[in-house]
Amino acid sequence: MSTLHTVNKSPFETNVLEICISLAKSGSTVLLYEDGVYAATEGTRAAVAIKNANGISFCVLGPDLQARGIEGKLANDIKVVDYDGFVDLVAGHDTIQAWL
């Protein structure tokens, strides 16, 4: 069973990304969107947590990065997707868990 986890809150505002990473199984994917994209930026504690999360793939929604002016700060190993890519991720996983 592969799961797509979606996170849309700033890692500085809630600890939901931390909880998501701790409960996500190897082979699952985490998509960061809306204020969740701040976790994908270099120099943050969240980026370190992402780097240390072995076996989990991380994606980030490009339009949300661009809106916030931070696409130049993207950490390594995080894949940027557009809205079509979001749909492909949903279609490509067995289940979706939307963390709020």
Add this chain to the structure above:
Amino acid sequence: MATKKFMYLNRKAPYGTVYALESLEVVLIGAAFEQDVSLAFIGDGVYQLVKGQKTDGIGMKNFSPTFAALGDYEVNKIYVEKESLEERGLTLEDLQHLVWEDEDDDYAEKDSIRLVNRSELADVLDDQDIVLSF
């Protein structure tokens, strides 16, 4: 009418909630009443000032250019907390360069943003008559 010191304290990132936009609207309305207005950006609020925001892809209004107009409304005390920038891997270089023109100094262009540490900001807040938090 006596002048009061108004502080607008901004703690939220720009597009995930409506707080940032609402704060800016209130600041612009308040500026018309010739009060002594300051803004402070702490926590995720510092993200509001990041330059190069392009919102076409998310279908929302990019309100960040409005910050550049604040100088014309004599809103020129914009405090940014150093610790909040550092936690987010940001520096002043990542923020918009906000300026105002000093009438009393031959309209010299001066910086509006003041980088302060947490304890300096505590003193600034302590000096206000009214603090509105967004």
